[in-house]
Amino acid sequence: xxxxxxxxxQLSLSVAWRSVIFSLPFAIGMAWLLTQHFNGKLIVNTLVHxxxxxxxxxxxxxxxxxxxxxxxxxxxxxxxLDIRLAFTRNGAALATAVMSFPLMVxxxxxxxxxxDHSLLDAARTxxxxxxxxxxxxxxPLITPGxxxxxxxxxxxxxxxxxxxxxxxxxxxxxxxxxALALYSVLQQPDSETLALHLVAISMSLAVxxxxxxxxxxxxxxxxxxxxx
Numbered sequence: 001x002x003x004x005x006x007x008x009x010q011l012s013l014s015v016a017w018r019s020v021i022f023s024l025p026f027a028i029g030m031a032w033l034l035t036q037h038f039n040g041k042l043i044v045n046t047l048v049h050x051x052x053x054x055x056x057x058x059x060x061x062x063x064x065x066x067x068x069x070x071x072x073x074x075x076x077x078x079x080x081l082d083i084r085l086a087f088t089r090n091g092a093a094l095a096t097a098v099m100s101f102p103l104m105v106x107x108x109x110x111x112x113x114x115x116d117h118s119l120l121d122a123a124r125t126x127x128x129x130x131x132x133x134x135x136x137x138x139x140p141l142i143t144p145g146x147x148x149x150x151x152x153x154x155x156x157x158x159x160x161x162x163x164x165x166x167x168x169x170x171x172x173x174x175x176x177x178x179a180l181a182l183y184s185v186l187q188q189p190d191s192e193t194l195a196l197h198l199v200a201i202s203m204s205l206a207v208x209x210x211x212x213x214x215x216x217x218x219x220x221x222x223x224x225x226x227x228x
Contacts, residue, residue, distance in 0.1 A: 002194075004172075004181060004185075004194070005181075005194075005197055005198060005201060007172070007173060007176075007181075008176055008177060008178045008180075008181035008198070009178060009201060011089070011173070011174075011175075011176065011177050012158050012177040012178045012179075012205075013158070014089070014093075015089065015092045015093045015096055015157065015164075015175075015177055016096060016154050016155075016157035016158045017154070018090075018093040018097075019093045019094070019096040019097035019100060019153075019157050020097070020100065020104070020150055020153050020154045020157060022093065022094075022097055023097045023100065023101050023104055023153065024104065024146070024150060026101070027101060027104035027105050027108055027149065027153075028108055028146065030048060030101075030105050031104075031105045031106075031108035031109040031111075031112055032112060034048070034105070034109050035109060035112045035113055048101070048102055048105055049102045049105075049106075050102075051098055051099050051101065051102055051163075052102045052103075055162065056099060056160070056161065056162025056163040056166075057162040057163070057165075057166050059095070059098060059099060059162070059163045059166075060095055060162060060163035060164065060165070060166025060167040061166055061167075063091075063094065063095055063098065063163065063166075063167040064086060064166060064167050067085045067086060067091070067094065067167070068086045069084060069086060071086075074086060085167075086167060086168070087167075087168055087169040087171065087174075087175065088168065088174065088175070089168075089174055089175060091167055091168040091175070092164050092167075092168035092175045092177065094167070095160065095163040095164045095166075095167045095168055096156075096157040096160045096163070096164060097157075098163065099156070099157070099160050099163050100153035100154075100156045100157045100160070101153070103149060103152050103153045103156055104149035104150065104152075104153045105149070106149070107145045107146075107148045107149030107152065108142060108145045108146055108149050109145075110145060111141070111142035111144060111145025111146070112138070112142055112145070115138060115141050115142070119137055119141075120133055120137060120138070123136070123137055144216075144217045145217075147213065147216045147217055148213050148214075148216075148217045150213075151209050151210075151212055151213035151216065152209070152210070152213050154209055155205065155206050155209030155210060155213070158177070158178065158179075158202065158205050158206065158209070159178070159179050159202060159206065160177070160179065161179040161180065161183065164177060164179070164180065165180055165183070170183070170184060178198055178201060178202050178205075179202070181198055182195060182198040182199065182202070185198060
């Protein structure tokens, strides 16, 4: 593995890891919210899943408008907290987080909807509060969904291209992930061998992530069955 491949791989893993860790608490909260009944639920659900159907470049451009140095949020972050997201590694993590967020929410929401509510009702009659019920009953039961969503989002983040290049750019050593490195290599003559190496690395990571998600999900379900 040459320096370009190694650098792109390390950067991709770093960006993907940060994006899913940052998104996870919000994904759990949003998934729970979407299992409740409230006015405007359809609008919230649409906004959450919008990145799945919008062209990634559009999502990246919207992030640039909001979090760019002259954007409504980005300008405030820069002036008050000295934080700049556009065209930085943290910006790449934000872009991948936005794109993979719906995958996490959907996986966790399906797990929440599959919970046997009689368990929660029984805990309530025994005096368990809402927070206690969530930590001791709900969270363990949705662990397989959390794991599946986490790893699937991580694998998807590794291959994100459109939103990252629009919002974070294609800066070697800073925002040039595997997908962007492949794009750059394809612009060069006689680069088929290097391009194939990058494709092989990307495919290997994606397959490994999906297999790991499936294995951990099954393992978590087995532990829950034995615990019950």
